[in-house]
Amino acid sequence: xxxxxxxxxxxxxxxxxxxxxxxxxxxxxxxxxxxxxxxxxxxxxxxxxxxxxxxxxxxxxxxxxxxxxxxxxxxxxxxxxxxxxxxxxxxxxxxxxxxxxxxxxxxxxxxxxxxxxxxxxxxxxxxxxxxxxxxxxxxxxxxxxxxxxxxxxxxxxxxxxxxxxxxxxxxxxxxxxxxxxxxxxxxxxxxxxxxxxxxxxxxxxxxxxxxxxxxxxxxxxxxxxxxxxxxxxxxxxxxxxxxxxxxxxxxxxxxxxxxxxxxxxxxxx
Numbered sequence: 001x002x003x004x005x006x007x008x009x010x011x012x013x014x015x016x017x018x019x020x021x022x023x024x025x026x027x028x029x030x031x032x033x034x035x036x037x038x039x040x041x042x043x044x045x046x047x048x049x050x051x052x053x054x055x056x057x058x059x060x061x062x063x064x065x066x067x068x069x070x071x072x073x074x075x076x077x078x079x080x081x082x083x084x085x086x087x088x089x090x091x092x093x094x095x096x097x098x099x100x101x102x103x104x105x106x107x108x109x110x111x112x113x114x115x116x117x118x119x120x121x122x123x124x125x126x127x128x129x130x131x132x133x134x135x136x137x138x139x140x141x142x143x144x145x146x147x148x149x150x151x152x153x154x155x156x157x158x159x160x161x162x163x164x165x166x167x168x169x170x171x172x173x174x175x176x177x178x179x180x181x182x183x184x185x186x187x188x189x190x191x192x193x194x195x196x197x198x199x200x201x202x203x204x205x206x207x208x209x210x211x212x213x214x215x216x217x218x219x220x221x222x223x224x225x226x227x228x229x230x231x232x233x234x235x236x237x238x239x240x241x242x243x244x245x246x247x248x249x250x251x252x253x254x255x256x257x258x259x260x261x262x263x264x265x266x267x268x269x
Contacts, residue, residue, distance in 0.1 A: 004105040004136040007076040010037055011138070011174060011196040015208055016218045018078070022048045022226055024068040028261055031073050038073060039108070040065065042080040044226025053223070055082045059095055066102040078106025078138060083114060084122050093125035097133060106138035108176060113148060116163055120170040127171035140198060140218075141172040146179030157185050161192040168195055178222065181205045183214060190215035 001009065010016045019030045020041035027038055043053035045065050051057045066079055079099055084092030096107060107126070111119045123139055130137035143163045145151050151159035164175050175193055178200035180186055186206075190197050196217035199205060201224055211219060236246050253261070 003074075003076040003103070004138070007037060007078065007105045007138050008136060008173065010076070011217045015212045015216060017208065018218065018220045020044060020080075020221045020223070020225055021069065023065060024072045025262060026225075026229075027069040027073050027075075027077075028264075031075055032261055035075065037076040037078070038069065039078045039106075039220060040069070040080050041221070041223050041226050042082045042108075043223040044229075045080070047226060047230060053082075055085055057085075059085050062095070063098055063102065066099055066104050070103045076105050077103065078108065078140065079104050080108040082110060083112055083119075084109055087114075087118065089118075089121040089125035092122045093129040096126045096137070097129045100130065100133045100135050100137065105135065106140060106173075108140045108142055110142035110144060110176075111163065112144050113150065116166055120166055123167060123170040123172055138173045139171060140174040140176050141167040141195075142176035142178065142198075143167070144178065146177055146185075148179075156180075157188045157192075160189055164189070164193040164195055168193070174198055174218065176200075176218075176220070178220075183210070186211070186214050186216060 016037065018037060018039040019033070019035050020039050021027045021030050022041055022044035030038055046053045046057045049057060049061050062079070062081065069077055081095065084095065086092050099107065109119065109122060119141065123141060126139055143160055145160045145163065146156050160177055167175065172195060175195040176198040177189060180189065180199055181202050181204040183206055186199065197215065198218035198220060199211065199216055200220050200222040208219060232250050235248050239248050240246050
């Protein structure tokens with residue numbers, strides 16, 4: 001089974017857990033830990049290059065990140081491209097076409113606070129580009145209704161479902177609703193949409209077993225892993241500058257283990 005077909009299949013049963021990575025090294029860690037597919041976090045990718053999240057990252061670095069991850073793993077890879085880094089659907093489709101050339105089989109693209117019809121046009125253009133390339137691209141459309149509070153109180157589910165219908169008609173493969181956490185809201189979205197539902201890890205989110213029961217098909221770590229790693233790095237740097245040592249109480253893989261992990265070839269597809 002090709003990676004594009006495999007990635008679609010992974011959304012059909014059970015719950016796909018995606019530990020969002022940001023470069024080749026973090027991708028190797030995720031694969032070694034047992035991940036069956038990989039996703040990037042736009043925030044962690046941007047931070048790793050010294051940029052803020054929020055469509056500030058130059059697209060050449062988006063492409064470089066995809067190539068760097070593709071070099072070290074054979075797992076299906078989906079890239080978070082934020083809003084596509086352009087308001088021009090043709091430009092967004094062109095970026096996606098370049099990502100397909102790196103082996104990417106999925107993307108996340110979001111509406112944010114932008115017009116719904118604009119994202120629909122982008123999704124349609126992306127679908128045409130993928131079809132022309134002969135790739136069954138998984139287009140995971142993120143709607144920020146809950147994350148940004150884009151609907152009046154009590155109307156979040158209805159607005160999410162309204163957008164989901166439009167995105168499905170435009171060619172979306174999946175629906176990502178970050179910020180949703182209430183079991184009743186999750187169940188309502190699952191029942192009203194035929195798109196596989198993706199949610200983002202939050203302290204208030206039900207555990208994975210319960211999410212499976214509710215019909216959720218994908219759970220993303222979002223920026224949480226990146227935040228943890230950068231927080232540990234900041235603590236270690238601060239300790240070193242203050243004491244000349246690095247002894248803070250956080251786990252270390254050790255030089256030999258980490259270096260060996262980075263030179264081990266990826267397993268065959």
